[in-house]
Amino acid sequence: MWRTSTIALASLALLPSVLGTDILHTNGFSNCKTGTSTVKVNNVDISFDKSTNNVDFDVSGTSTEEQFVTAELIVTAYGIKVYNNTFDPCSDDTKVDQLCPVPEGTFSANGSQAIPSEYLSKIPSIAFSLPDLDGNAQMVLKAKDGTEVACVQSTVSNGKSADVPAVSYVAAAIAAGALAVSLIGAAASGAHPGTSTSSPGFFEVMWWFQGMAMNGMHSVNYPGVYRSFSKNFAFSTGLVSWGGLQTSIDSFRSHTGGNLTNNSYDYLKNATLVYPDGTTTTTTSGIAKRALDLVARQINTSVNGTGAESGNSTSKESHLVQGIQGYVEQLTIPQSNTFITVLVLFAIVILAIVVSILLFKVILEAWALFGKFPKSLTTFRKEYWRIMFQTITNLIFLLYGVWTLYCIFQFTHGDSWAAKVLAGVTFAAFTALLAFYTWKIFSVVRKLKQLEGNAHALFENKETWKKYKLFYENYKRGYWWLFIPAIIYMFAKGCVLAAGDGHGLVQTIGQLAIEAIMLILLLWSRPYQRKSGNWINIIIQIVRVLSVVCILVFVEELGVAQTTKTITGVVLIAVQSGLTAILALLIVINSIISCFKENPHRKRRKAAEKHLSRDLEGDAFLMQPTPTSSPPRHGRKMSEAGGYDRFRALAVSRFGPQREESSEALVTGGADMGKSGYRSVSQGRSDHTGSPPPFSREPRLPDLAFENYRHK
Template sequence: MRLGVFPAAALGTLGFLPIQALASDILKTDGFESCLENSDIKVDRVSFLYDRSISQASFDLAGTSPKEEDVIISLVIYAYGKEVYKKDFDPCIAGSNVEQLCPVPAGNFVAQGVQSVPAQFASQIPSIAFSIPDLEGEAKLELKAKDSGNSVACIQSAVSNGRSLEVRAVSYVAAGMAGAALAMSGASAFSAVGVGHSAVSASSTGPSFGAVLGWFHTLATSGMLSVDYPAVYRSFSKNFAFSTGLIPWNSMQTSIDNFRNRTGGNLTDNSFAFLRQASLAYEDGTIINASSVAKRAVDLLGPVHLVPRDDSSANGTGDGSSDGGIQHMVKGIQGYVEQLSIPQANTFMTILLIFAIVVAAITVGILLTKVVLEVWALYGRFPDKLTDFRKDYWGLLTRTLTNLILLLYGIWTLYCVFQFTRGDSWAAKLLAAVTLVIFTSVLAFFTFRIWQLARKYKKTEGDTSVLFENREVWRKYSLFYDSYKKDYWWIFVPVIFYTFIRGVIIAAGDGHGLAQSAGQFVIEALMLALLLWHRPYETKSSQWINISIQAVRVLSVACVLVFVEELGISKTTKTATGIALIAIQSTLTAVLAILIAVNAIITCIRENPHARRQREAEKLNRDLDNLTPLDARNSLLMEHRSSKDDDFQEMSKFNTTGPYEPYRDQAPRKSRHAPTESTDRLISADSFDRQHTRSPSRDSRESRSHSPSLDGRKSDLPSYGLAH
């Protein structure tokens, strides 16, 4: 098999991906189906395994024949739609002798054995076929009558090499990344508890929990579109299904089936029991046994290591039943969820129950912490930072659940719309509608409340800085905008609309890959343009982290467009594009993991910039309240003059004995006696009032009349100036 420059380079990147398997250099068939109607010979079982390390091929073939017949065996192997090996051999001659098929006996027959493969034939199989994960290969075995050359039996089977990107360890590492990001956000929140800041702060050096979870949502939903994915990308995307709430749980699926059965659901071919007996067939010919995959995925207590895919876990049935057993055609969201042994009609109820478990765990955790603090208060003194938590634990619970709704809103919209279009239980549809309305109402209420406060402060204060500086406002609402600059607090509104529209496009467009891909590309590109134009994030690290994530989202959707069937792109190019996409997405994921580790250190020495400004402002205001007129700090050299500073200067204008503004610079008029023009002892009342002077006492007048001036003369006129 010859590859172009781009496909070869893309396939070469697999060497840098974390792929390990215990499989050796083998090729094997998984499952089978007949490719000849009304064949003379009926095949009941077939398996083939070639081990390159020892140049041997083992086979197992069983079936029935109405008569004894001499045959020629023709074997053709395809990889990614291209023929890579072809050979005809006679089971009755030396070197390819198969005694049980020489000739094919009448009635039941079984042919088993091991044969050596000559080097000239083994060299025809490309080496890459043994190393590339999730190999998309196919073997076609045809039995031809020796006398007439007509085909008497034909079977085709998928070929795999035992390697796959569907690795349990990847899910564990991704879950650990999300947990570490949550822990870092929690550490930031705990450090801010004393000043009433939000429960989750995104203004940090590393990626926030919301950014990491949102990226994992992208990786998962990228595998849900109704396009012709290469098998390697389908397996990679499946590793992140847990982030969207799709966790295989056999007993849960059985309970949901029972619930659907009592509320109008149809379990005939849409139930957990059905999936355990069926094989999922994708449009590209890949066949997956969903039950075996679910068994491995739910085995959380097993050892964490990578194993080769067994006969029943990938591209086959593994039960040896005729024609491969029950084959269930799937694609899109259905194909994504049912490979986890979650029937498509059970999808919404699955994430609803997982969400309920998470909410219960959060509630119990917060209330238990409250109980611990109360007991602690009875027998000792706990840190001051925990005082606010003790007093406002209900508020913390409310804000935490609101933040959870904000993080899951896009995914929740996707599954609710999918339930409306693909679900069969009226009760499940009702629950989907109620929860979607509740989630939307919660976000709409907070959005309206924040807008109302911003509008109010814009009119009264001239800007919206109070959203960040007022302790009570920050504590209640900052989870929506704490990662943004003050002038871009409103960015969270288009972000909410973005997640909503994205979920609707994926779910409502299920079955229409081109519409899904094009619509998602437009919405992702618009969000990238918004972020590039405004650059709304508070810290530079947050700027480039979030913009980089969004740029990779746009690039990912552009790559997914290659998989659209209507474009007619070759399977080799699709696989190469899928591998290149995996490399890009894996690189960004690794970068996020490194940044989380770095953030674990920096979080300890750096605080939320909004929190720092708020604390500095409060400290300055407290200092200004204690200033005296002679305080050295009361000077023009002080920075960050506040409104209280201006009020202090305004009040000092009253501490004068001269005219008040705007008459201070005008000379006082002398009151004269009209007939004599004398000024002796004649001072008018209105002039006295304008001068803001006090009536001098007798001692004061005598002292002023007898005390000399600075130049030795007696003062004979009243003077005015500043009172000291």
């Protein structure tokens, strides 16, 4: 039996295979027989090593009675049956003492057998190179009368997987780089009103990673390669595998109405996850280690614990999963722990932000006592509370989509009343905060339109800009309102994905409609100030739409062939990986530009100051004529003085016309210079006192009996 069965197992490589260097092996197992069974398999571990041409196996189980059986081995790859063979364990050429007959009680067998050379040539080399093979091996034991007494199935892999920790680290580094470039750009602009950041920014990168993670949460039959790939971006949604944290959350749930029987960290550690298409995976990461530790062994068998060597009788529970549950539990996060996991990590990040800002504030205060720090840090020193609050608001805005997802998932799949209360409170608080900012911005815009006729002060007034820029800083002036569709977009994505869990077709069609509407909105408005921002965000949105179209291929109701699904999964990985690489390249380019390019606002300010200084030095109007200039003629109007014309033109070019002033008013008002009030809606001032802005501080003639001089 074992020789025949192991040859059959190796033959699954007739189609592209899965994981490790020259090794094919089973990965977890599940019982596929419905109802009661007289034979129960507790452990299955079979592997083929190309370098030694051996098949190693380790099988154990229990039987309620002694019985003669026949065994059928079925091997499929990518939905195609590549091997099917029935054999008798009592036959001379397939003799297996442990199954002839199947004994009552426990039994186990482990060992190694060689594969004949004629079968090796049928295994293509591609079987050992492609990651995440969609292969499945199933063994069915039947009684002599044809009654099925046991059924066990296992996924076959080769040691290679698209689930690579290095991918998560690289993605996190890309996000960190985008954050650093965004911070450098903000510091270089000096919080100048109307300044936009370069694309891709931190928000764009994180939302892109979140999108790829959410693409792996649909209740569809993903090919194994894409399921593993999407797992790499779980960190962007707040999911991190942390055993100690999960144990603490389990304890919290157990005291607040939670059921830990089949929904706990300890249970998942010893469970085999079974997906709707029959593929299996384990939650532990010992696959590669087991492959390296495989050695050729002589066959050893035992009955009821006696014999030369007893096999491993440890049993792994079969755990059927799909959708969001399948995504989070492959990270060893029980589905009912999902929201609390994200909440705790969110609280840790908030604490880190608060501590970092307060620590930096203390450093600045100490610096002020012993030295003089740069003027660029003065704003932080004075307004650190505002900066802290806005940083937290930024984080809430960033996570609002996935927060909606996890809160609704907690309401529908959670079992702890305390966790549901926390989900409701935090979701209401986050929504209320974003609604408050929306109301405030609309209130400001309404007042500005009443007083000035437009909302340009959102981008021109420094105080208004500092308060609300996080929502619209990269948009054009006429499209400041697009942050509202962005919030609705995030809410709708999380809501449809969570509420539709278990219904893959509904989820996918809903997500496709949402992504398509957002793409149409971007193509219609092209709202970003920079052309690069428009193109990058439109391309990202196009890839999002195409990604959901690809996921539609995985929907079970459409009946698409497994080979087509696998090809689609590989294409989807290639497209998403390519766009991620482009974003990383653009971040590097932006960082180089930020380091060597002079701040355009500072450059324009210096040029204006230099020009103004040169005009004032040679201005006859200030009674400091240049050597080549002639004194003004008697009765010459002051507006004809060239210096003043140049000064006025410069002021208008920088700040725009303020009000009409005749030359006579300029002369007669010289004595009142600096006393008149000034009022600007853009400046947000309602009083008539204080210094006017720089563009109204025009030169006035001192009171030196100039009128008498004019009429002589």
